[in-house]
Amino acid sequence: MKINKRSIRNYGLDTSNSELKDQCGDWADGVDLYFDSILPIGDNTFTIPDGTSGSKFDNGANIPIQSQSKSFTVESISGKPQVESVTTNNAGTIYIKYNRAMDQETALEPGNYKINGDTVNVDSSYVTFDSGSGDSVVKIKNVGSMLDQGTNTILVKNNIEDTFQNSISQTSMSLYYGSSSQKPSVTSASVLDDNTIRVKFNKDVVRSYATNKGNYTITDSEGNNISYKLNNINTITVDGNNNRTFDLKFDDNTLNGSKYNLTVKNIIDTEAKANVMDDYTTSVSGMDTSGLSVTEIVKRADNDHAVTMFFSKTMDDDSISNKSNYVFRDGTGQVKSLPGGATVTSSYDDKSVTIEFSSNYTIGSGSSSTSVIQLGVKDVVDQDGNSLDLGSYIGDISTDYSSDGPGLISGTSQMTFSGDDIKVKVSLTGSLDILDMNDFRVDGYTPDSIFSSGNDVILTYKSGVKNGEKIDAIKNCGESTNVSIVNSNSVDSAGRSIRTGSTIVYIPPTTKSDQFTAVSSSNNDTVNVVFNQSLDKDIQNQYSDDFEFKDTTTGKTLSPTSVSVDGKNVVYKFSSSSFDKGDTIKISANSSSINIRSEKHGNYGYTTYSPSSDDLDGYTVTAK
Structure with missing residues (x-):
């Protein structure tokens, strides 16, 4: 093998560090070549000679390679290399990231690193370049015994070089190892x-x-x-x-x-x-490559003489309400301004406009001058002042609207508790112009109020209506129920009716106060707070202050020593003799610190406990 027609040995081939890649027995897919000296800066040519069957450069079928050359470029790098970061997997391995490829001999020498003042003394086989890093990340394994729980100091000595023999300045970096109370962000x-x-x-x-x-x-x-x-x-x-x-x-x-x-x-x-x-x-x-466009032109489903045009973005109301910005192509092929009797009305969200023609016009078909075959728009801008991609647009009018009304998007429903009320948000495939509360149900119950924002519809069930019967029924469903559309009175800006359908909605955890218990024993005292569904155990240590406890018999505030999750129960343990049998224990939710949440509902994630007013006021149980 040659570089610039000279044997690679002339460049100080480092045979001890050069290695075959993906080797299996006598075969390999490639080779990494290391050199003791810097290769020529600039353009170079690497040449491999003809192979010999059964001897060199042949494959498993004894077919030799043909001589070929490949060009490569060596770029000059000056200045001192730098340590960008030091990280750990918290399992005895640290990673030192440099800002460029480093020299193998010096960067992989254990003695060139110190941890908390002690030189790294692991076998050299434990110090490698991390796979895929391009020789810029050094991985040092088996140093767990040298690391302290908490903050550590990692020293990188100044005799480490990059591949161009530029030496690093001695660098000291901090590294946190082990358990930390710092939250991820x-x-x-x-x-x-x-x-x-x-x-x-x-x-x-x-x-x-x-x-x-x-x-x-x-x-x-x-x-x-x-x-x-x-x-x-x-x-x-x-x-x-x-x-x-x-x-x-x-x-x-x-x-x-x-x-x-x-x-x-x-x-x-x-x-x-x-x-x-x-x-x-x-x-x-975002990529902001979509531009402003007309997305749809449809004959209104509820008016034979009206057409609705939809835009891809929220529009400037004045421009889309301007009648002179619209034209139509009639049945004879002529493009005309809107007739004097036509009216233009923008939608509430400024994403569509409805044009109503007088009763002597037909929409979508015909061959006369009063036939509206296509509708066009020009000189309109969105709320940011952007014009249509081509400045103007004219297109056919669709009359196939029987199944195109907005519908539920599966998997978008979310239930939350707002005080003692329930709110359910669900997303639709399009926004609604007329919203009818009677179209919607949760667990079969009609909401007490409703409003929409964009494509989202928010249903509210109020605790003050019918003594909270609907709320109790929904909460008693367990971990999930259904939100559904059962009628089709709501319509979009084109008069198309909402489509019926249903999707699952998960219910946040609620307490089962009648099952709370307090037990005094010789080893420790225990309070069980019971919920209606299984809870996330992975973060049980975060639940320690979700509830507050007081022995009303003695007036003493109780502080748990540990917390754990057992299915639907949060188990709080206290020191022995914290309370006695027969004492009255008050259990209250802590409004300022709530972390309790459900088990993971597949790709729907989690639902978080939200205390009711009764939870905040507290419940009393007699210790047994």
Whole structure:
């Protein structure tokens, strides 16, 4: 093998570190060549000679390679290399990330590193370049005994060099090892392309939580929930770590708008006592490649002489209400301005406009001058002042609207408790112009109030109506029930009726106060707080202050020594003799600290406990 027509040995081939790749017996798929000296800067040519059957450069079928050459470029790098970060997997391995490829002999020498003042003394086989890092990340294994729980100091000596023999300045970095009470948080979220958002965390998180679609909510610039377009979540390995960076993969072209709001919640870290992140919401810029366009032109379902035109973005109301901005093509092929008797009305959300012609006009068919075959628009702008992609548009009028009304989007329903009321939000495939409360049901019950925002509909069940009978019935369903559309009185801006259908909605945990118990024993005292469904055990250590306890017999406030989850029960343990048999124990929810949540509902994520007024007021039980 030659470089620039000279044998590779002339460049100081390092035979001890050069190695075959993917080797199996006498066969290998490639070779990594290391050199003791710097290769020539600039363009170079690598040449491999003809192979010989059964001797050199042949494959398993004894077919030799033919001589060939490949060009490669060596770029000059000057200045001192730098340590970018030091991380750990909390299992005895640390990773030192440099800002460039490093020299194998010096970077992989254990003696060039110190941990808490002691030189790393592991066997050299435990010090390697991390796979896929391009020789820029050094992985040091089996150093757990040298690391302290908490903060550690990692020293990188100044005799380490990069591949161009530039020496590093001695560098000291801090590293946290072991359990920490620091909560995980999102350090960045950004759109990579029209179907990917990359999310990075500040520490290792449990992958099963980070890849659960139910822990992410994304809305577009109109406020519409588009989380249902999230297909899967991929783990991304960075510097040998695959527990901090994740790619959210959506349907193609989902993120081609200007702006999106992302909410991340419920994700826990990998500490022995897991920490739960605080809910995180941020705005991310989309690809903004979609432009402004007309998405649909339909004959109104409830008016034979009216046409509705839909736009891809929220429009400027003045421009879409301007009658002079519209034209139509009649049955003779002529393009005309709207007739004097036509009216133009924008929708409440400024995403569509309805044009009503006088009764002597026919819509969508015909061959006369009063036949409206196509509808056109020009000189309109969206709320940001952007014009149509081509400045104007004219298109056919659809009359096939029988099944195109808005419908439920499966998997978008969410139930929350607001005080003693219940709110259920569900997303539709389109917004509604007329909203009829009687179309909607949760567990078969009509809501007490309703409103819409964009494509979302929010149903409210009030505790003050019929003594809360509906609320009690819904809560008694257990962990889930159905939200459904049973009538078709609601219509969109084109007069198309809402479609019937149903989807599951998960119910947040509720207490079963009649099953609470307090037990005094010789070993310890115990209080059981019982819920209507199984709870998430992974974060049970976070539940310690969700409830407050007081022995009203003695007046003493009780502090639990431990907390655990047993199915539907949260078990609080206290020191022995904290209370006695016969004492009255008051159990109250703590309004300022609630972490109790349900088990994971597949891709729907979790539902979080929200105390009722009775929970906050508290319940009393007699200790046994």
